[in-house]
Amino acid sequence: MNIKPLYDRVVIEPQEAEEKTASGIYIPDTAQKDRPQTGKVVSVGEGKVLASGELKPLTVKVGDTVLFSKYGPTEVTVEGKEYLVAKEEEILAIVA
Amino acid sequence: MNIKPLYDRVVIEPQEAEEKTASGIYIPDTAQKDRPQTGKVVSVGEGKVLASGELKPLTVKVGDTVLFSKYGPTEVTVEGKEYLVAKEEEILAIVA
C-alpha cells in the first residue's frame, strides 16, 4: 500500500455493504442510502494539526475496522482497487 | 456491544416514541415530527478534543437516558439492531 495520507487523514479499504462483517454489522442494501459504511484502515496520517502547530496523533490505527459517514470520504483508485481517504473527524466509531 | 465511538461521540439505543419512558416522557406519534427523541447511552467516546489537543471527558455516561434532537445523530445498524451515533453537543439533556 503506497498512499501516505496527510495530517489527520486516513486511508480506508471499504467493506461491501452486503457482506456481514466480523463484528456482525449488517446493513441491508435497501436500507443503506444515507447510512454510514464500514471499512478497514490501511494507512494513517501523522496527526491533526492543532492551533499551536503541534501534531496530535490519531486515535484510529492501521487495522481498525471503522464506521464512517458515506458523504465525507473521497474515493480513490490505487492499483485498480477502490479506497477512501477520510479525515479522522468523519469517522464515527471503531468497531471491535 | 462492539462499537467504540470516537472522541465526543456516543452510541445511543433509541427508545420507541410511542412507549412511555420510565421518566414519564411521552411523545405522541402525531406530535413527534421535528421533536427530540429519547434513548439510552450504550457507549461513550474518550472525550472532546479541546483547541489545546487535550481531551475533556464527556458528561454523559453509559446507562444515561438522554434527550436528543432527531436530526443530528446518525443511524447505524449493528447485529440487526438500530443505534444512533451522536456528538455530545447534540444531546439536550439527561433524563433521570
Add this chain to the structure above:
Amino acid sequence: MNIKPLYDRVVIEPQEAEEKTASGIYIPDTAQKDRPQTGKVVSVGEGKVLASGELKPLTVKVGDTVLFSKYGPTEVTVEGKEYLVAKEEEILAIVA
C-alpha cells in the same frame, strides 16, 4: 422535574402568550408571530464549556422568568407537559 440539561442549556416552562405575566409583559396573540416568548426556568445546566475546557456557570437561575426567541429553543414533552430546552445564548433577558 426530571430533566437535567447539558452544559449551557436550560429547561423553560413556557408562559401562555395570552396571559398577562407578573411583570406585566403582554404580547397580544395577533402580534406574536416572530416575537419572543416568556417562560420560567425550571432547570439549568452546569455551565458553558470555554475553549480551555473549563465550565463557566450560567447567569440564569431556576425560578427566573426569561424572555427568549421563539425559534432557538427545542420543544419537549415531559409527563404530558410542554417544556423548552434553550441554550443560554438564546435567552434575551431576565424579567424581574
Add this chain to the structure above:
Amino acid sequence: MNIKPLYDRVVIEPQEAEEKTASGIYIPDTAQKDRPQTGKVVSVGEGKVLASGELKPLTVKVGDTVLFSKYGPTEVTVEGKEYLVAKEEEILAIVA
C-alpha cells in the same frame, strides 16, 4: 423598567423615525427602509463574554441615544410599550 438583558445585550426604547431627534437626526419616512434607527438605551447587560470566560463591560450606557441596524434587534412588548433587545455589536454609534 423590569427587563435585565443578558451579557452583551441592551434594551432600547426606539424613537419614532418621523420625529426629529435631539441630536438632529432626521430620517424621512420614505427613505427609511433598510436604514438604521435611533433609540434610547434603557437597560444594559453585564458585559460580553470573552473566550477566557471573563466579562468585558459594555461601552453603551443607560441613557445613551444609539444608532442601530433595523434588522439585528428583536422587538419585545413590555407593559404595552415596544422595546428592542440588541447585541452591542449591532449598535453602530452613540449619538450625542
Add this chain to the structure above:
Amino acid sequence: MNIKPLYDRVVIEPQEAEEKTASGIYIPDTAQKDRPQTGKVVSVGEGKVLASGELKPLTVKVGDTVLFSKYGPTEVTVEGKEYLVAKEEEILAIVA
C-alpha cells in the same frame, strides 16, 4: 458632528463619484456600479476588540480620505446630510 461610532467602526462623509477627488481618483458614473467609493473620515471608534478583550486602536484617522467597498457600510442621515458607518476592515486603503 455628533455621531461616535463604536469600537472598530468609522463614520465617513462620502464623496460624489462624479467629482474628481483631490488625489485624482475619478470613477466615471457608468463604470461605478460594484466599484468602491471614496469618502472622508469624520469620526472613528476607540478600537477593535481583540479576543483578549483589549482594544486595538484604528489605523484610520479623522480627516483621512479612504477607499471602501460600496456594499459593507451602512447609510445614515444626520442633520439632513448623508454619512456612512463602516467597519475599518471594510476600508480598502487610505488615499493621500
Add this chain to the structure above:
Amino acid sequence: MNIKPLYDRVVIEPQEAEEKTASGIYIPDTAQKDRPQTGKVVSVGEGKVLASGELKPLTVKVGDTVLFSKYGPTEVTVEGKEYLVAKEEEILAIVA
C-alpha cells in the same frame, strides 16, 4: 502612486492577459475566464493583524510580479488607471 492599502491588503497594477510577461507566463484570451491573472505590486499594507493584535509584515514586496485569483481583488481607478486591491491571502504565488 497615492493609495496606501490597510493591513494585509496590497495594490496591484494588473498585466494585460494577452501580453507575454517577463517570466513567460502567457494566458491566451480564450482560456482565461476563471483563470488567475498576473500583476505588479505597487503598494503594500503594514501587515496582517494577528489574533493578539500584533501585525505580521507581508511577504509580498513592492515590485513583485504576483499571480492572483481573478475573483478576490477589487478593481479601483486612480488617476485614470486601473488597479486592484487584494488581500495577501488572495495572492497565489510570486513570479520571478
Add this chain to the structure above:
Amino acid sequence: MNIKPLYDRVVIEPQEAEEKTASGIYIPDTAQKDRPQTGKVVSVGEGKVLASGELKPLTVKVGDTVLFSKYGPTEVTVEGKEYLVAKEEEILAIVA
C-alpha cells in the same frame, strides 16, 4: 520553474489521468469526474501561518507525487505548460 507559491500553497505539475503512474494509480477517464488527481510537486511555500503568526513548514516536498481533490487547486499556465496551485490542506496523500 519560476513560480514561488505563498505560505501553505504548492505548485503541482498534474499527471494525465489516462497514464498509469509510477505508483500504479490508474484512474480511467470515464470514472474520473469528481475524482481526485495525481501530480508532482514542483514548488512549495514557506509554511502555513499559525494563529501566533509563526510559519509551520509544509510536509509536502518538491518531487513528491501527491493525490488531491480536483476542485480545490487553481489552474495556471506558465511558459505554455499547465500547473496547479493548491493549498496543502487540499492534498489528500503523498503517493510513494
